[in-house]
Amino acid sequence: MALIALDSIEDGGFAEIEALIDGDAESLIVHRNGANVRAWLNVCPHAGRRLDWAPGKFLKSKEGHLICAAHGASFELERGDCVAGPCRGDSLRAVAVEVRDGQVLLSG
Numbered sequence: 374m375a376l377i378a379l380d381s382i383e384d385g386g387f388a389e390i391e392a393l394i395d396g397d398a399e400s401l402i403v404h405r406n407g408a409n410v411r412a413w414l415n416v417c418p419h420a421g422r423r424l425d426w427a428p429g430k431f432l433k434s435k436e437g438h439l440i441c442a443a444h445g446a447s448f449e450l451e452r453g454d455c456v457a458g459p460c461r462g463d464s465l466r467a468v469a470v471e472v473r474d475g476q477v478l479l480s481g
C-alpha cells in the first residue's frame with residue numbers, strides 16, 4: 374500500500390503519515406533525501422511525545438538534525454540516533470520503507 378508520493382515530500386524534508394504497523398495505526402515520520410526515504414515511528418524515546426510541533430511540521434536544525442518539538446532532543450537522520458538532548462544515546466524506532474514507482478511503501 375502506498376503511503377505517500379515521494380515527490381510530495383520536499384527534498385531534505387519530512388512528512389507525517391499514518392500507517393498500520395503490526396495491526397496498530399501509528400504515526401510515522403518519513404524523511405526524504407533525494408531518491409531515498411527513511412521512516413521512523415513518530416514517538417520520541419525521551420517522553421513518548423510526537424516530534425512534530427503541528428501535524429506534519431517538523432523542526433530541522435542547521436546541522437541537519439531532526440529536533441523533537443517537545444523538549445528539543447536532536448536526532449541524526451541516518452539511523453535516527455539521538456545525538457543531543459534529554460535522550461542522548463537512544464534512537465527513534467525505524468520502520469522499513471522503500472520507493473517504488475515514485476511511491477513510498479512499507480517494505481516487506
Ligand code: FES
Nearest residue numbers: 417419420441444
Ligand atoms: S519527548 Fe522528545 S525531547 Fe522530550
